Amino acid sequence: MATRVLIAEDEPHIVESLSFVLQREGFSVVSVLDGEAALRHLRSDAPDLVILDLMLPRMNGFEVLKAVKSDPALRSVPVLILTAKGQAQDRRMAEEIGADSFMTKPFSNRDIVAQVHRLTAP
Amino acid sequence: MRRSLIGPTLRERRRQLGITQSKLAAEVGISASYLNLIESDKRNIAGSLLKRLADALGLALDELDGAAERRLVDDLGELAGEALLADLQLDAAGKHDLASRHRAWARALIRMHRAWLDRGQTVSVLSDRLNQNPFLGSAVHSMLSQVAAIRSSSEILETVSDLEPAQRQRFVAIVGNESARLAEVAKALAAFFDKEYTDARSVTPVDEVDDFIVDRNNCFPELEQAAADFRRAASIAGECSTVALTDYLARAHAVRVVVAPSARLDVADVRHHAAFDSASRTLVLAEDAPRPTQRFQLARLATELFDRQEAIDGVLAPAGELTTDAARRRARRALSSYLAAAVLLPYEPLLEAATQQRYHVDALARRFDASFEQVCHRLVSLRRPGAAGIPFALMRADVAGFTSKRFPLPQFALPRHGRACPMWAVYQAFGAAGTMVRQLAEFPTGDRLLLFARTVEKARPAFILPRRTYSIMLACDALHADRTVYGDGLDLSSAAPAVPVGPSCRLCVRRDCLYREEEPIVAA
Numbered sequence: 001m002a003t004r005v006l007i008a009e010d011e012p013h014i015v016e017s018l019s020f021v022l023q024r025e026g027f028s029v030v031s032v033l034d035g036e037a038a039l040r041h042l043r044s045d046a047p048d049l050v051i052l053d054l055m056l057p058r059m060n061g062f063e064v065l066k067a068v069k070s071d072p073a074l075r076s077v078p079v080l081i082l083t084a085k086g087q088a089q090d091r092r093m094a095e096e097i098g099a100d101s102f103m104t105k106p107f108s109n110r111d112i113v114a115q116v117h118r119l120t121a122p
Numbered sequence: 123m124r125r126s127l128i129g130p131t132l133r134e135r136r137r138q139l140g141i142t143q144s145k146l147a148a149e150v151g152i153s154a155s156y157l158n159l160i161e162s163d164k165r166n167i168a169g170s171l172l173k174r175l176a177d178a179l180g181l182a183l184d185e186l187d188g189a190a191e192r193r194l195v196d197d198l199g200e201l202a203g204e205a206l207l208a209d210l211q212l213d214a215a216g217k218h219d220l221a222s223r224h225r226a227w228a229r230a231l232i233r234m235h236r237a238w239l240d241r242g243q244t245v246s247v248l249s250d251r252l253n254q255n256p257f258l259g260s261a262v263h264s265m266l267s268q269v270a271a272i273r274s275s276s277e278i279l280e281t282v283s284d285l286e287p288a289q290r291q292r293f294v295a296i297v298g299n300e301s302a303r304l305a306e307v308a309k310a311l312a313a314f315f316d317k318e319y320t321d322a323r324s325v326t327p328v329d330e331v332d333d334f335i336v337d338r339n340n341c342f343p344e345l346e347q348a349a350a351d352f353r354r355a356a357s358i359a360g361e362c363s364t365v366a367l368t369d370y371l372a373r374a375h376a377v378r379v380v381v382a383p384s385a386r387l388d389v390a391d392v393r394h395h396a397a398f399d400s401a402s403r404t405l406v407l408a409e410d411a412p413r414p415t416q417r418f419q420l421a422r423l424a425t426e427l428f429d430r431q432e433a434i435d436g437v438l439a440p441a442g443e444l445t446t447d448a449a450r451r452r453a454r455r456a457l458s459s460y461l462a463a464a465v466l467l468p469y470e471p472l473l474e475a476a477t478q479q480r481y482h483v484d485a486l487a488r489r490f491d492a493s494f495e496q497v498c499h500r501l502v503s504l505r506r507p508g509a510a511g512i513p514f515a516l517m518r519a520d521v522a523g524f525t526s527k528r529f530p531l532p533q534f535a536l537p538r539h540g541r542a543c544p545m546w547a548v549y550q551a552f553g554a555a556g557t558m559v560r561q562l563a564e565f566p567t568g569d570r571l572l573l574f575a576r577t578v579e580k581a582r583p584a585f586i587l588p589r590r591t592y593s594i595m596l597a598c599d600a601l602h603a604d605r606t607v608y609g610d611g612l613d614l615s616s617a618a619p620a621v622p623v624g625p626s627c628r629l630c631v632r633r634d635c636l637y638r639e640e641e642p643i644v645a646a
Contacts, residue, residue: 013271013296017278020289024282035616055263059616062601084266089513089532093601096510105270109277 002028003120006047008038008064009082010056014105018051021109022116035059039067046077049120051112052099054083054090062097069098078119082107128172128186129163130222135179136161150174194221194228201235205327208448247628256567256631261311268304272297327449332528334441334453340529341505342460348433349464352425361491362466364413367420375427377403379420384408384583395581398423410581414493422462434458460503467492467500473511476501481512481606483558483576483596494578498594502529512605515571515597519548526592533569534597537626544637545623548595551575555591560608562600564620566631570600574608 005027009015012033019029030047032038035056042050042064050068054061061081068074078100083090086104094102101115136146147157150171159165160175167175176186198217201207220228275293278285285293353362356370371377377398387397387408395411396419398404405423407416434457444450467490479485486497495518504511515534518527528536536542542549551559560574575595582590600620603609612618624630627640 011267011271013300014267014274016296017271017274017293020278020293021274063616066601084263084270086266087532093599097601105266106273107270109274109281 002026003049004028004030004047005049005051005116005120006038006041007031007051008033008035008056008061009051009053010034011053017109018112021113025113025117027116033057035061035064038064042068042074042077043071046074048077049116050077050079051082051116052079054081054085054094062093065094065097065099080112080115080119082112128167129161129165131181131186131191132175132179133161134223135181139179141179146175146178149178191221191225194225194232197232197235198228201231204235243628257314258311259567261307261314264307265304268300268307271300272304275300327446327452330444330446330449331452331456334443334449335456336530337443339505340503342437342457342503343506344433344436345457345461346464346469346506348429349425349461349468352428352461352465353468355428356424358465362417362421363491364417364420367417367424371405371420371424371427375403375424377405377423377427379405379407381407381409381416384410384581387583395419396423408581410583412493412581414487414491414496415581417466417491418462418493418496421465422458425461425465426458429461434461459499463496463500463503466490467497469504469506470509472500473504473509476504476511477605479607481608494576495592495594498596501596512598512602517542517548517595517597519593519595521552521591523549527594531571531597531599533567533599534565534571535625542626543624543630544639545621546595547573547575548593551577551593551595552591555579558608560612561623562603562612562614562618562620563597563623566624570616570620571597572600572603572606572609572612572614573597574606 003026005022007015007018007022007029009018009031010033015031015033019031022029030041032041033056036058038050038052038056039059041047052061052064056064061083065079065081068077068079075098079098080101080103081094081099082103082105084105091102100119103112103115136143143157143161144154147154150157151174152171156165160167172186173183175181176183195217198221199214202212202217217228220231275296278293279290279297353359356366356374358366358370368379371379384395387395387406395408395415397406399406405420407419411419431454434454437457438444438450438453441450441453444453472486472490475486475489479489481501483494483497483501486492486501487494490497492500498514498516501511502514502516505513513531514529515531515536516527516529517525517536519525523541525537525542530536546563547559547561550561551557553559555577556579558574558576560572562570563573564570573595574597575593577591577593580590580592582588598606600614600616603612603614622632622635624632624635627635627638628642630638630642632638633642
């Protein structure tokens with residue numbers, strides 16, 4: 001079965017290009033546009049990896065990350081933060097909460113794909 | 123207050139008009155010798171004679187009865203109080219003479235002073251605007267997102283050779299679309315920056331030291347090491363008690379410690395509750411100071427004598443931003459306090475206890491026999507990379523709203539001078555003295571912080587003096603709130619209602635706020 005990636009990102013064009021690139025690599029991709037939907041999806045059908053934006057409507061990425069990492073059922077799902085909030089304090093906070101990887105926008109497709117492969121490797 | 127100098131004003135005006143003493147005296151119906159006494163300020167006059175003299179010389183009465191002059195003197199006093207002028211030692215007599223003899227010059231100075239204050243405030247506001255304005259924050263965020271979409275789509279177009287025509291068209295459209303949006307944001311940004319921005323630069327020693335500490339994240343590993351070295355040298359393994367410190371001072375530095383009433387200390391020393399006389403090697407501690415304060419002063423002297431300023435000098439030597447002797451002295455004092463606090467509240471045990479007690483400040487104060495304020499200060503310095511506590515901001519204000527201590531966070535700027543938002547817990551705490559006041563606050567930028575504050579009472583040397591009350595506030599990102607006891611019982615989700623605060627009225631974009639006292643100078 002294909003490795004499943006959840007993209008939580010409110011910029012539809014980023015979702016589109018990311019989905020395209022990841023699907024070509026053989027991943028199965030689902031996307032949501034806000035934090036609450038991300039958490040709902042995680043709880044109902046946990047993916048193998050989440051690509052998470054920090055500035056999401058309804059519930060920000062930090063909160064989603066915190067909910068994931070404090071839930072024993074979800075804790076092991078790797079979270080890749082993909083954000084325009086690239087200040088040192090954001091990175092530090094994300095890492096403190098338990099983010100597995102942190103990338104800033106604008107990103108290169110190749111780097112994202114490499115990270116996703118690394119984080120989902122058996 | 124010294125009575126205004128009516129005599130010299132009359133004389134100066136009479137001479138300007140080229141009138142002789144006898145002619146003026148005759149005109150107002152007094153003798154020339156009496157007028158001479160008046161002009162020499164040897165006779166006080168008022169009432170109808172004053173009015174007649176003023177009329178004869180074409181002067182407004184308020185220029186003669188001293189009201190205008192008193193205002194000038196007060197304004198000059200304010201000017202003389204500027205830290206920038208401190209080394210000129212402007213004396214009180216000078217401002218009276220200037221106001222009475224050279225009124226126009228005095229007015230010119232005051233006008234310049236006001237303009238200078240105004241410019242200073244504008245400069246600092248403009249620079250704060252870069253960090254605080256929600257528009258700027260979201261514009262930068264949009265640009266980065268748009269660039270991300272453009273870059274990702276362009277890479278697909280460039281690297282994927284077997285794209286379907288429809289797919290190719292789709293990604294070309296994304297690039298075109300996002301480029302157009304990017305141009306819009308850039309245009310809006312250009313419009314925003316229609317005026318040139320100037321960098322604010324610290325001008326007072328207080329500001330320089332503030333910047334110095336903030337730039338280093340209030341984290342000084344050299345001093346933590348010096349504190350550990352001290353404890354080892356003084357053979358203090360566990361609690362650093364008053365007895366242990368007193369013994370160390372006597373044993374290693376032949377210092378005698380005595381406790382005496384505050385009245386025996388100078389005002390400057392009362393503030394620190396202690397005075398050290400290096401000649402007699404005596405440390406006098408104020409007897410009315412609380413035990414944690416006495417202990418703190420013992421630790422400060424002990425570490426100063428132990429360190430011989432080596433660690434502190436090591437921190438200060440590369441600090442080129444401290445441009446004046448006054449700033450370096452102030453920084454030295456701040457670092458010396460840091461060192462003493464590091465001895466009394468050692469890093470690892472404090473971090474462990476703070477985590478365990480969930481940052482319950484009073485519980486930590488009891489555990490380490492320290493004051494509320496000392497614990498707050500020390501919690502802010504738990505920023506060692508790899509072993510950091512919750513990042514906290516700290517602010518201390520007095521009842522007049524003056525900010526006397528500040529340590530900001532990147533997402534939480536604190537006022538350099540004067541007031542912040544009146545809704546902040548730091549001010550609300552004055553209404554509930556001695557009780558912890560907490561709030562979940564939301565800023566116009568969308569940032570949510572937990573603010574919690576409590577007042578503390580400082581000793582005063584005489585009953586007649588007003589109480590010395592300060593409010594001390596800690597603040598952390600709402601995300602960390604559940605790691606503290608102060609978040610308990612609060613709904614911390616981002617959809618929950620929060621107190622809609624701002625930075626300060628002048629920097630706040632909430633135009634219809636009930637608490638607004640000043641017009642904003644930022645664009646909404």
